Amino acid sequence: MGLLSYFNAVNNRIEQNETTREIYRQMKGAEGEKIVKAILDKEHTLSYEYNVQLYIKNKIQIDFLVVDDDKIFNLEVKHYKGDYYIDDNQIKNNYGNIFPTPFQQIKRTEFELEFVKAKLNIKRNIESYLIFTNPTFTLHSEIPNRNQVLLPTELHKIPQLFKNYKIEENKSILNKINTIKQDFSQIYPNQLAPFNKIKPGLRCPHCKKVGHIRLDNRMRHGTCMYCSATTPRQLLYIENLKELYVLKNGPFTLKEAEYWCGGKPHAIRNICNSHFKKEGHHKNYFSL
Incomplete structure (x- = not known):
């Protein structure tokens, strides 16, 4: 990185x-x-x-x-x-x-x-x-x-x-x-912003605005209310969790992933298990 x-x-x-x-x-x-x-x-x-x-x-x-x-x-x-x-x-x-x-x-x-x-x-x-x-x-x-x-x-x-x-x-x-x-x-890392000062939430991959994605539970695509772009739900989660890994400068937990994306826990868990590597003694951390 x-x-x-x-x-x-x-x-x-x-x-x-x-x-x-x-x-x-x-x-x-x-x-x-x-x-x-x-x-x-x-x-x-x-x-x-x-x-x-x-x-x-x-x-x-x-x-x-x-x-x-x-x-x-x-x-x-x-x-x-x-x-x-x-x-x-x-x-x-x-x-x-x-x-x-x-x-x-x-x-x-x-x-x-x-x-x-x-x-x-x-x-x-x-x-x-x-x-x-x-x-x-x-x-x-x-x-x-x-x-x-x-x-x-x-x-x-x-x-x-x-x-x-x-x-x-x-x-x-x-x-x-x-x-x-x-x-x-x-x-x-000496130049990073404090992690607790970084805004969580889904960021649009197109306009890079945070907090404007409309993604209801049954929707397979999210729509950005700022730029009107649509993105598949899975891709939204994957890209935003990659950003979480970069901003933490290291692995993240499932709880952190759920807080970051704000989606249903089981959907976030499936994404983590399918697209990220498990790390740690109890394999409860995820990394790229």
Whole structure:
């Protein structure tokens, strides 16, 4: 499990407040990563990883790490919304918020990747790109390092960055790097919302709204009163229980499943027994 799965599952299940503001900020970042991932996935033989954490001299997190015939690419993704200005190594938006420019983060990442190359004896140059994915993003000042920047209107250029003829060799290099990456699942629970603050209930698989599903006892399909989409009852339960597993970051009990979905106990029990693995000493926990 990773942060993308968690953010997808928690969407519309927590209130946006001081406690969850950082989670919502990361969720916005995850939206940008999904856009880039969809582009990379179309290149079926491309060797890449996303949300990579490495730690040799300094702890770094890389949005996307791509290995091609000549280079290791570090892709830094930003899903900034609205109007921005760059001034004196700072980036500002029209709300008055000020951040360090992402180029400083890119330099730290490149520095650490040089140690990774030395440790693993990898002969590839490092090349970085800053990718802005939100279609509303507008930069009103001159763009530094312009040849390293892709704006939202330039996302179609991403596949053109890579040469990928040495498919097996590139895959082997990526596998080497994977041997030293940190286990992300051990890191992301520190960033979770308190589970008792997460709203239970059936979430529509289409519009992702919670609490709008009309599902009477005899109905084989549930209808979302928000978006009017219909979903088979069994699929509703399965998808929502998968989300429960992700949000708990571990197995759940039958009682928790019943509370989460709010359906008839015997129907929830049948779904758990048929579609989830039993765990625990008495086999009373369910997992994916």
